[in-house]
Every structure is written in C-alpha cells, then in structure tokens.
Amino acid sequence: MSRIRLVVYRNVFALIVEIDGYEGETRLQTKRATYKDLQAWVKERYGLHVSNLAISQTKELCGLAKTKYKGYGDAEGQPAPKLAAKKEAAIREAFIWFGLIEKE
Numbered sequence: 001m002s003r004i005r006l007v008v009y010r011n012v013f014a015l016i017v018e019i020d021g022y023e024g025e026t027r028l029q030t031k032r033a034t035y036k037d038l039q040a041w042v043k044e045r046y047g048l049h050v051s052n053l054a055i056s057q058t059k060e061l062c063g064l065a066k067t068k069y070k071g072y073g074d075a076e077g078q079p080a081p082k083l084a085a086k087k088e089a090a091i092r093e094a095f096i097w098f099g100l101i102e103k104e
Contacts, residue, residue: 033098041097046090057083058091062101 007014012032035052042050057080059065095101 033094033100037098038091038094041094042087042090045093046086048087048090050087050091053080054083054087055091058088058095061088062092062095064095064100 035055038055039050042048061083092101096103
C-alpha cells in the first residue's frame with residue numbers, strides 16, 4: 001500500500017510517496033538550495049562551519065556553475081586557502097541531499 005504526503009519546507013512544497021517494501025530514505029529535494037541552506041545543513045549534520053568560499057570551491061570541483069567569489073584569490077599572488085577534505089566531503093553530501101548532484 002502506498003501513502004502520499006504533502007510537505008512544506010520554508011517556501012518549497014514537495015510530495016512524498018511512501019511505498020511498502022522500499023527502504024530508501026525520505027528527503028526533500030530541490031534545485032534551489034542557497035549557500036545559507038547548505039551551511040545550515042552541514043552545521044546540523046556534521047557540526048562544521050563551512051564558508052561561502054568552501055562551498056564555491058566544492059561547486060567548482062563538482063562541475064556546478066560557479067559564482068565569482070570576491071574574497072581570497074582575487075589579487076595576484078594571493079592564493080585561496082586550501083579546502084579541507086572533511087569539509088569538502090560534508091558539502092558534497094549536502095549537494096546530494098539537496099539534489100544538486102547524484103550520489104557517486
């Protein structure tokens with residue numbers, strides 16, 4: 001027997017379909033995740049603070065459209081800080097959760 005529910009998260013509506021015998025996780029997927037949404041998800045899930053720069057660097061590594069970051073690395077001879085592996089992994093998980101990339 002299937003069950004359908006309407007879920008509201010902030011300003012996004014989603015239909016959740018539950019099918020008997022399916023052991024997948026229920027989650028909200030949207031293509032409109034903001035940097036604040038990603039930061040909040042990572043903070044809640046992993047207890048890590050990730051900067052906009054870290055999200056931007058991870059987007060570039062994943063091949064997503066990158067917005068111009070106006071911080072480190074703009075001036076010549078000023079390299080951007082190295083992205084920590086555990087922060088990159090947490091941000092990738094957030095991308096998967098929000099439906100921005102597919103699980104590898």
